[in-house]
Amino acid sequence: MTGIDWGQVGVVSLEVFLLVLVGTGAIPVLSAALAFLAIPFHAGANHYKKAAPYLPRVAIVVPAWNEGLVIGESIDRLMKLEYPLDRLRIYIVDDASTDDTPDVVLAKAAAYPGNVFHLRREKGGEGKAHTLNHGIRLVLEDDWMEALLIMDADVIYQPNSLRRMTRHLADPKVGAVSAYIREGSRDKNYLTRFIGLEYILSQPAARRAQNVLGAQACLAGGAQLLTRENLLAVGGRIDTSSLAEDTITTFETQLRGRQVVFEPLAVVHAEEPPSVDALWKQRLRWARGNVTVTSRYRRIWFRPSRTHGLGSFSFGLVWFSIWLLPVAMILSAIGLLGLHFMHTQLAGQIFGVLWISAACTFVYILAFGAQLDPELSRSSWRELFTFPGVASMFVMLTAFFPALVLEYVPGWFGLRLTDDGQFWLTAAIYVWIPFSMVGAWIARKVEKTWAGPVVTPFLIYLCGYGSLLCAITFDSYIKEARGAEAKWDKTEKTGRVTS
Amino acid sequence: MGQDGEDGTGDLVNSKQGLYQAADSSPARHTGVPVADLRDPGDAYIQAEIDSNRRFEWLLIPKALVGFGIVGILIVIRQVFFV
Numbered sequence: 001m002t003g004i005d006w007g008q009v010g011v012v013s014l015e016v017f018l019l020v021l022v023g024t025g026a027i028p029v030l031s032a033a034l035a036f037l038a039i040p041f042h043a044g045a046n047h048y049k050k051a052a053p054y055l056p057r058v059a060i061v062v063p064a065w066n067e068g069l070v071i072g073e074s075i076d077r078l079m080k081l082e083y084p085l086d087r088l089r090i091y092i093v094d095d096a097s098t099d100d101t102p103d104v105v106l107a108k109a110a111a112y113p114g115n116v117f118h119l120r121r122e123k124g125g126e127g128k129a130h131t132l133n134h135g136i137r138l139v140l141e142d143d144w145m146e147a148l149l150i151m152d153a154d155v156i157y158q159p160n161s162l163r164r165m166t167r168h169l170a171d172p173k174v175g176a177v178s179a180y181i182r183e184g185s186r187d188k189n190y191l192t193r194f195i196g197l198e199y200i201l202s203q204p205a206a207r208r209a210q211n212v213l214g215a216q217a218c219l220a221g222g223a224q225l226l227t228r229e230n231l232l233a234v235g236g237r238i239d240t241s242s243l244a245e246d247t248i249t250t251f252e253t254q255l256r257g258r259q260v261v262f263e264p265l266a267v268v269h270a271e272e273p274p275s276v277d278a279l280w281k282q283r284l285r286w287a288r289g290n291v292t293v294t295s296r297y298r299r300i301w302f303r304p305s306r307t308h309g310l311g312s313f314s315f316g317l318v319w320f321s322i323w324l325l326p327v328a329m330i331l332s333a334i335g336l337l338g339l340h341f342m343h344t345q346l347a348g349q350i351f352g353v354l355w356i357s358a359a360c361t362f363v364y365i366l367a368f369g370a371q372l373d374p375e376l377s378r379s380s381w382r383e384l385f386t387f388p389g390v391a392s393m394f395v396m397l398t399a400f401f402p403a404l405v406l407e408y409v410p411g412w413f414g415l416r417l418t419d420d421g422q423f424w425l426t427a428a429i430y431v432w433i434p435f436s437m438v439g440a441w442i443a444r445k446v447e448k449t450w451a452g453p454v455v456t457p458f459l460i461y462l463c464g465y466g467s468l469l470c471a472i473t474f475d476s477y478i479k480e481a482r483g484a485e486a487k488w489d490k491t492e493k494t495g496r497v498t499s
Numbered sequence: 500m501g502q503d504g505e506d507g508t509g510d511l512v513n514s515k516q517g518l519y520q521a522a523d524s525s526p527a528r529h530t531g532v533p534v535a536d537l538r539d540p541g542d543a544y545i546q547a548e549i550d551s552n553r554r555f556e557w558l559l560i561p562k563a564l565v566g567f568g569i570v571g572i573l574i575v576i577r578q579v580f581f582v
Contacts, residue, residue: 039559039563040560040562040563042556043557043558046553046556048549048552048556049553052549053542053545053546055539081538082537082538083538159537160548163548164552167545208559265552359573360570360573363566363573364566364570367565367569367570368565368566371562371565371566372562400573400581401577402581
């Protein structure tokens with residue numbers, strides 16, 4: 001009888017544990033691949049076959065706080081929608097603005113009698129949901145409204161967009177419809193171009209996939225069309241208890257068995273934050289809202305239902321992959337680094353499989369996504385090629401063509417990596433992703449300093465826009481863990497939006 | 500053509516003025532149904548637009564194949580030159 005070698009058992013157990021950690025990094029890759037492989041199925045599995053000519057009476061509710069710069073033009077544009085005027089009413093809910101918003105709106109109400117209405121809240125500052133509810137309460141007082149469109153004051157609807165949304169409401173099973181929010185800042189910079197690409201990937205791409213998979217994660221805040229019946233079913237009001245009122249409306253609609261449809265060909269142009277700091281505040285609000293949603297609906301995850309698709313495995317995978325992406329990246333890096341020290345060759349093999357998969361998925365996603373809005377993609381080609389960050393592309397290149405990076409290129413300069421050099425360079429590559437989030441955090445910190453105009457874009461291109469979003473999500477964990485105050489910071493708009 | 504331009508209007512929507520020009524010029528081109536009032540173009544026009552948009556979604560398949568093709572080329576380069 002031989003004794004058990006507990007030392008060996010411990011080593012094997014640790015290796016298995018590290019492998020599991022590394023495996024967490026594969027989950028977001030699988031999730032992204034699943035979503036983007038589902039998109040072509042939208043060719044057949046779309047809602048157009050159930051859409052029909054339908055032009056209900058639509059009340060548009062626009063929350064406005066100090067929107068004097070943009071609200072007048074927004075109203076003019078809404079009045080140019082290709083939609084019957086006798087079926088269109090625009091309610092501007094003025095949230096105790098202190099600028100000239102009331103004057104601008106009243107002038108437009110006089111110019112468009114019977115179509116534009118000014119609703120004034122004397123006590124403001126409670127947030128978008130409260131402002132919307134003020135308008136919704138009044139709109140519901142009579143039977144005129146058949147569908148409610150919730151939008152932001154500064155967005156621009158393409159003239160055919162509302163008609164393209166209402167056609168889906170001809171199907172009584174549909175409770176809400178959303179549109180493609182397209183980045184439309186007039187003075188684009190590197191960040192708005194990154195955001196534009198992100199929106200292509202997350203809307204005409206990912207939301208088509210969600211149409212196919214049977215559940216939508218979120219109605220776009222600037223373009224939510226709800227039937228009256230659905231609005232009443234979800235309580236006749238917008239949730240005010242969290243920072244994710246759009247997502248909660250989306251979930252409540254689907255939980256009641258109504259479908260939420262994303263219409264990729266209804267396009268709404270929106271101004272997006274031009275600075276990392278402004279983007280951070282906006283996305284932190286969204287990320288903290290998602291923490292609330294994840295917790296509030298904890299009983300639906302991964303529990304398939306006949307009523308809705310929110311409990312499906314695919315939807316849960318997509319939701320948690322995004323929400324827990326920073327954790328997966330950190331755990332995967334720890335696992336790789338640990339294996340690198342214990343079993344260098346095994347770590348190299350796993351790294352190759354993981355990052356080659358990631359590189360293939362990434363190339364497919366960007367190549368496919370760019371074709372969904374080629375005009376915007378063409379104007380953002382630099383950001384397209386550097387979307388994951390220059391350094392992460394180097395990591396992918398190392399995984400895909402290890403000899404090129406570790407032998408050929410150094411060889412061109414007469415250099416040769418020593419074994420030690422290769423060991424530590426590889427270790428640095430393994431842990432890059434968590435550090436890239438730190439880089440994004442530094443990019444925000446230095447943005448307002450004298451070096452910001454150069455260093456911040458440099459760091460975002462180097463570390464990647466994805467790392468910036470991961471860093472913000474990670475910050476949301478910290479804020480939630482600390483119980484930091486959840487307040488509704490309005491994203492500053494300047495009227496820079498263009499079509 | 501951009502996302503906006505599946506009906507042949509993508510190049511026009513680069514300016515505010517172009518947006519409305521695009522809206523005015525698009526109907527006959529992409530539905531083939533004449534329309535007098537864009538605000539209420541009639542059921543035939545709207546149905547033709549739905550059918551047109553539905554057909555447009557089939558382009559997702561060749562677009563996905565392009566994505567696969569690019570990945571395939573990368574894999575071939577790796578296998579031929581770097582393995």
